[in-house]
Amino acid sequence: MMAEPFLSDQIDGVLMMKPVFADGKIISSGISLRTGGSSSAPFSSLNLGLHVNDDPDRVIENRRILAKQIGFPLNRWVCAEQVHGTKIARVTQQDAGSGAESLGDVISGVDGLYTTEPDLLLALCFADCVPVYFYSREPVAVGMLHAGWRGTVHRGAAKMVEVWGKTLGIRPESIHAIVGPAINGRDYEVDERVITEVRKLEKSIWREAVIPAGNGHYLLNLKTLNRQILLRSGVPEKQVTVTGYCTNTHPELFYSYRLEKGRTGRMIGFIGMKDEGKDKS
Secondary structure (H helix, E strand, O other), rough: OOOOEEEEEEEOOOOOOOOOOOEEEEEEEEEEOOOOOOOOOOEEEOOOOOOOOOHHHHHHHHHHHHHHHOOOOOHEEEOOOHHHHHHHEEOOHHHHHOOOOOOOOOOOOOEEEEEEOOEEEEEEHHHHOEEEEEEEEOOOEEEEEEEEEHHHHHOHHHHHHHHHHHHHHHOOEEEEEEEEOOOHHHHHHEEEEHHHOOOOOOOHHHHHHEEEOOOOOOEEOOOHHHHHHHHOOOOOOHHEEEEEOOOOOOOOOOOOOEEEEOOEEEEEEEEEEOOOOOOOO
C-alpha cells in the first residue's frame, strides 16, 4: 500500500503534499481545511467558495489567509468555473488572478487547468467531488482537475493525460497523479440513473467501484474510478496515489456537500510551482 500523500503537520489549516523538485522548479500542492477562517455557520470557517451564498468579503479574506499560508498571493491564483464537465484549459501568466476575487472572470466552461509556467496557482473548489492533481518532471507541468461523478464517468482524468500528450508531448509514463480527499464509496449512495452512466465505462474500470445497496441504489467509489481511469490511460500504477482522507467522515476537517445537505462551504485544492530558491513570502 502506498503511503498517504497528504501531510498533516506542515501548515495550519492546510493538508500539503511533499514538495516535488524538477528542473529548477519546486512544485507545491495541497488542499485547504475548513478551519481557521472568518466565515460563520453553515460556512464555518475557512470557506473558499464564492458561489455558495457566503459573504463574499469573508470569502476573499479567507482566500487571503490561505494565500499567505502557502506562499502564492491571490493575484497569482487561477480559478475555473467548474461545470461538472471535462473541458481542460491551459493557462499562462496572462490568466493570473482569474477568478481569485470574483466569479466574473473565472476561466469559463472548464473543470481542469494546467500550466508549464511558474508563479501560477491552479485553484479549484471541492466539497465531496474528487480533486485530481497532475505533474510531470520533464517537461515540467502541473495540472488540477475537478471530477464529480459526471466528470469522472466521462473520463476527465484521461482527458488531462490526452491533452498533455497532444499539447506538451508528455507521455503517460511521465505523468504522476494524486487522487485527493473526496467522499468515500461507503458514504456515496447513488441511484440507477448514475450507475447506468458508470456502466458505459469498461467493466474492468467500474467493477471494484460499485457495490449494490438494494432497492435500485448503489455505493459508488469515485476515487477508485478515477484511479482505474488513470491506469487505463497509461499512467504507471506506481505513479498513481490515492489519499485515505474522506470528506464525509471527517467533518471536523472538510466540507461535505452530501453530509451537510448542500448548505456548506468549499475547500480549495491547489497546485503550482516556483523557481527553486525564490522567496515564498
